[in-house]
Amino acid sequence: xxxxxxxxxxxxxxxxxxxxxxxxxxxxxxxxxxxxxxxxxxxxxxxxxxxxxxxxxxxxxxxxxxxxxxxxxxxxxxxxxxxxxxxxxxxxxxxxxxxxxxxxxxxxxxxxxxxxxxxxxxxxxxxxxxxxxxxxxxxxxxxxxxxxxxxxxxxxxxxxxxxxxxxxxxxxxxxxxxxxxxxxxxxxxxxxxxxxxxxxxxxxxxxxxxxxxxxxxxxxxxxxxxxxxxxxxxxxxxxxxxxxxxxxxxxxxxxxxxxxxxxxxxxxxxxxxxxxxxxxxxxxxxxxxxxxxxxxxxxxxxxxxxxxxxxxxxxxxxxxxxxxxxxxxxxxxxxxxxxxxxxxxxxxxxxxxxxxxxxxxxxxxxxxxxxxxxxxxxxxxxxxxxxxxxxxxxxxxxxxxxxxxxxxxxxxxxxxxxxxxxxxxxx
Amino acid sequence: xxxxxxxxxxxxxxxxxxxxxxxxxxxxxxxxxxxxxxxxxxxxxxxxxxxxxxxxxxxxxxxxxxxxxxxxxxxxxxxxxxxxxxxxxxxxxxxxxxxxxxxxxxxxxxxxxxxxxxxxxxxxxxxxxxxxxxxxxxxxxxxxxxxxxxxxxxxxxxxxxxxxxxxxxxxxxxxxxxxxxxxxxxxxxxxxxxxxxxxxxxxxxxxxxxxxxxxxxxxxxxxxxxxxxxxxxxxxxxxxxxxxxxxxxxxxxxxxxxxxxxxxxxxxxxxxxxxxxxxxxxxxxxxxxxxxxxxxxxxxxxxxxxxxxxxxxxxxxxxxxxxxxxxxxxxxxxxxxxxxxxxxxxxxxxxxxxxxxxxxxxxxxxxxxxxxxxxxxxxxxxxxxxxxxxxxxxxxxxxxxxxxxxxxxxxxxxxxxxxxxxxxxxx
Numbered sequence: 001x002x003x004x005x006x007x008x009x010x011x012x013x014x015x016x017x018x019x020x021x022x023x024x025x026x027x028x029x030x031x032x033x034x035x036x037x038x039x040x041x042x043x044x045x046x047x048x049x050x051x052x053x054x055x056x057x058x059x060x061x062x063x064x065x066x067x068x069x070x071x072x073x074x075x076x077x078x079x080x081x082x083x084x085x086x087x088x089x090x091x092x093x094x095x096x097x098x099x100x101x102x103x104x105x106x107x108x109x110x111x112x113x114x115x116x117x118x119x120x121x122x123x124x125x126x127x128x129x130x131x132x133x134x135x136x137x138x139x140x141x142x143x144x145x146x147x148x149x150x151x152x153x154x155x156x157x158x159x160x161x162x163x164x165x166x167x168x169x170x171x172x173x174x175x176x177x178x179x180x181x182x183x184x185x186x187x188x189x190x191x192x193x194x195x196x197x198x199x200x201x202x203x204x205x206x207x208x209x210x211x212x213x214x215x216x217x218x219x220x221x222x223x224x225x226x227x228x229x230x231x232x233x234x235x236x237x238x239x240x241x242x243x244x245x246x247x248x249x250x251x252x253x254x255x256x257x258x259x260x261x262x263x264x265x266x267x268x269x270x271x272x273x274x275x276x277x278x279x280x281x282x283x284x285x286x287x288x289x290x291x292x293x294x295x296x297x298x299x300x301x302x303x304x305x306x307x308x309x310x311x312x313x314x315x316x317x318x319x320x321x322x323x324x325x326x327x328x329x330x331x332x333x334x335x336x337x338x339x340x341x342x343x344x345x346x347x348x349x350x351x352x353x354x355x356x357x358x359x360x361x362x363x364x365x366x367x368x369x370x371x372x373x374x375x376x377x378x379x380x381x382x383x384x385x386x387x388x389x390x391x392x393x394x395x396x397x398x399x400x401x402x403x404x405x406x407x408x409x410x411x412x413x414x415x416x417x418x419x420x421x422x423x424x425x426x427x
Numbered sequence: 428x429x430x431x432x433x434x435x436x437x438x439x440x441x442x443x444x445x446x447x448x449x450x451x452x453x454x455x456x457x458x459x460x461x462x463x464x465x466x467x468x469x470x471x472x473x474x475x476x477x478x479x480x481x482x483x484x485x486x487x488x489x490x491x492x493x494x495x496x497x498x499x500x501x502x503x504x505x506x507x508x509x510x511x512x513x514x515x516x517x518x519x520x521x522x523x524x525x526x527x528x529x530x531x532x533x534x535x536x537x538x539x540x541x542x543x544x545x546x547x548x549x550x551x552x553x554x555x556x557x558x559x560x561x562x563x564x565x566x567x568x569x570x571x572x573x574x575x576x577x578x579x580x581x582x583x584x585x586x587x588x589x590x591x592x593x594x595x596x597x598x599x600x601x602x603x604x605x606x607x608x609x610x611x612x613x614x615x616x617x618x619x620x621x622x623x624x625x626x627x628x629x630x631x632x633x634x635x636x637x638x639x640x641x642x643x644x645x646x647x648x649x650x651x652x653x654x655x656x657x658x659x660x661x662x663x664x665x666x667x668x669x670x671x672x673x674x675x676x677x678x679x680x681x682x683x684x685x686x687x688x689x690x691x692x693x694x695x696x697x698x699x700x701x702x703x704x705x706x707x708x709x710x711x712x713x714x715x716x717x718x719x720x721x722x723x724x725x726x727x728x729x730x731x732x733x734x735x736x737x738x739x740x741x742x743x744x745x746x747x748x749x750x751x752x753x754x755x756x757x758x759x760x761x762x763x764x765x766x767x768x769x770x771x772x773x774x775x776x777x778x779x780x781x782x783x784x785x786x787x788x789x790x791x792x793x794x795x796x797x798x799x800x801x802x803x804x805x806x807x808x809x810x811x812x813x814x815x816x817x818x819x820x821x822x823x824x825x826x827x828x829x830x831x832x833x834x835x836x837x838x839x840x841x842x843x844x845x846x847x848x849x850x851x852x853x854x
Contacts, residue, residue, distance in 0.1 A: 001440050012436075013428050014507060014533035014853025020556030040551040043528050077765075077802060080441060099802040100761060101470050106441035119761070119802070120750040122817055124467040124782075129447030147751055150816045180803055181751035181759050213800070323547040324574055324608035332608050334527060334546070338504075338832050338854065343764055355551075373640070374828050375504060375526040375546070376607055389577045390549055401801050405765050406832060408854060426441025427765065427835060 017046035030422035037417040045320040045335045047410045053315035060310040061285045062091045068266040068306040073097045075283030097281040101126040117144040127158030135164035145173040159201035171208040189236045193245040203247035209233040212258030230268040259284040260296040267305040288312040291345040291398020328383035336375040341402040351394030444473035457849035464844040472747040472762040474837045480742035485518045487737040488712045495693040495733040500524045502710030524708040528553040544571040554585030562591035572600040586628035598635040616663045620672040630674035636660040639685030657695040686711040687723040694732040715739040718772040718825020755810035763802040768829040778821030
C-alpha cells in the first residue's frame, strides 16, 4: 500500500459519518463536496478533526522539539492514519514509532525511512516478518526493543534465517520495578548488552524507556518519579557506552517520551553526549484532547523546563444528536462506547447547534455524559433545559487513542464544519 | 455492497492478524491456506472465532426461539459482520436489528428484507436517507422507533419529501422511569399513537421495548423488575389495540429482548394475541462470551421458563504472546485496550501453548489480566510460574460487542486453530 492509494480506497456501507445516499464511495470523494456537518449532511455520530487545530499542533510541536534540540518519532498507534503520518514527517519528524509489527508493516509499506518498534519483538511470524521487510529496504533505519536474553536470541535466530536482512538493531528497554516491560536494574541491562555482543545478526544501538505510566493525582510526586527514572536510563546508557557496547558509538539512539513528560525527557537527558540522538515518541500531540492530555499539558506549562510548552489545541470532536428527551431531566444522544473514549474520562458536550436557530455552534459548559451504553449516551440536564430532539451536540474527548480506534474514517473539517477531506485509519 | 463482494475486499497493511509477508491481500485469501495460529503463522494479537462454537450457537438459539414460538431479529450491531448475518438469516432469523442508520444502510445493501432500526430515527440525513433507501425496495418490511411527537412529525415531513417511499412504519418505544429512550407512561404512549394516526406518511405498526439495561448483582430483583416492565409494555400494546391504533391489526410487531432476558420476554409476552409477531433482538448469542453473558445465561438456565436454556458456548477468543517476564511475578502480553473488551470485565487467560512443548492448548484457570494499557496487558503470576517470553495465551472475553468493534477482521478457525476463513466487520 502506498499513501497515494488511500484516496481511491472504498468506503463500504457501515462506514460511520458518510452520507447514506451513496454519493461518497471512496476516501477521495470527500474532498470539495461541500458537505457540512451543521447543515445536517452527515449521519451521526461522526468524528471530526479540525484542520486548523491539526495544522497548529503539527507546527508548534515541531518548533518545540527543534528548540529543545531533540528528535520526534510520533507514535503511529495513536491515529494509525497514514495521511497524518505524512504531515508529521513533512513537518520534520525524524521517523515514526509503532507498538506492533502489524503497525510496523503499514509504516514500512508507505515508505517511512526510520521506525522504532517501541515494543519487544517476539514471535516467529513477527521476527521473520521484520527481517523480510527489512531485506527489501536495507538502507532504512529500523529499531526494535529487547529486554531479555531469550528475546535477543530469538531475534538473532530469526534474522539468521533470512538472507539479505541487515543485522537487527536493538535498543535495550529500561523498565522500572512494578512497571511494564524492560530490564529492572543497570546490572541486568549491562549483562544483556554483553550477551547481545556475542550473538550474530543483532547489534545494540541504544536504550529505550517509557515514563508515561507514572501518572497519579499528585503532579509534583510524578515529576520527581519520572526524573528519577530517567536518571536510571541515563546511567544505563553511560554504563553501556563506557563498556563500548554500542555497535555504532557515533550514532546511539536514546528514546523516551510519550505525550505527558516530553519536557522532562528533554531536560533530564540533555546531559547526553554529542552524537547521541534523543528521540521522543509523543503520539497524542497531533490531536491533543480536552481531558487527560489537557491536564498534563498544564503541568508542562507549569514546569516550564524547556521554554514555554507548545500551545496545543484539541482537534478531535465527536458530534451527535439528541435522539430523545424522555423525561425533563434527561437527554439521550446517539453516541456510545462504539464511538468515543471512556477509559479515562467520559466525553463532555462542548458545542450546541440547532438548525434554523443558530448560525454557528454555541459554546456550552459542563454538560458531561453520565453513562454510555454501546450506542447511546446519557446526559443529565436541568429540567427546563432548552435541548430538543434533533439538536446537534459536539463532544470533547479525553484520550485520543481510544477514540481513534473506534473510527475507520474521520472527517477533516474547516472551522465552519465543512468537510475538507477524509482521514482513513488502519486498525 | 453485496455479500459476495466481501471475499474480494482488500486487507490493507495494518489489518491485525494477517501474515506480514503479503500473502493475504483479500478476505477470500484466508480460506484454505492452512494458516495455523498455534504454529505461529499469524502476528499477534489476533481475534479468532471458533467455527464449531458459531455453528452450535446459531443452531441452539434458533431451536430455542422456535420452541418458544417467537421470532429473532439478531442485533447486527454486535458483530457488524455480514457474513455472520447471512448465517443467522439462513438459520431462520426473521430479520435483523440495527442501532443506527449507518448500520441500517449496510443491512439494506446486502439485501436483508426485514429490518428494525431499534432506535429513534432522528436527523434530516437519516430520515431522508431511510426514505430513499426504502423507495428502492418498497416491498421490504422496515421498522423504526419513535417516542415523541416531534420525532414522529420529523419522520412524517421527511418521508413526505421523498416520492416513492412507502409510509414509515413506526414502533412506539416503551421506556421506563430513569431508563433510556421511550415513553414513560401508558398515557404518553396512547397520546403519541393518536397523534401518529393524524400524520401523513407514517403508520403505527407496533411497540418496542428494551429490558436489558436492568442488570444488577441481584438476579431475583432484576427478574422481578424486568417482568414488571414487560407487563407495562403489554398493557401499552393492549391499550393501543383497544383503540384500534395499529395500521395493520393482523400483523402487529411487538419487539423486546436482548441477550439477557429473552426467556422472560417470551414468557411474559406469551399473553399476546394471535397475529402479534413477537420479535427478539438478541445479538450476543452468536458468539456468546465467558463473562457477562455466561453469568446471565446461568440465570436463564435457573429460571427455566421456556424450556431449557440454549446451550451456548463461547466462540470468541483473543490470542497473544507473552512479550516480557520483566520480574518473577509479572508477565506482559501484547494485547491492550485496542484489542479486547474492558468495559465490564477484563479478559482472562484460558489457554496456554508453547511451540515445541505442547501438542494442543493447555487449559489454565484463573489467570486474569490485572490492567490494560493501549497495547499491553499485565498478568500477575506466581513467581515460579512456567510462563516464558514467546508463549501463546488464549484469552476469554466478556461482552462481545466491545471486542468486535476493535477488529476490522476476525479469523474463523477450526478446533485446531487452523484458519478456515476471514470474517470482515464494518464499523
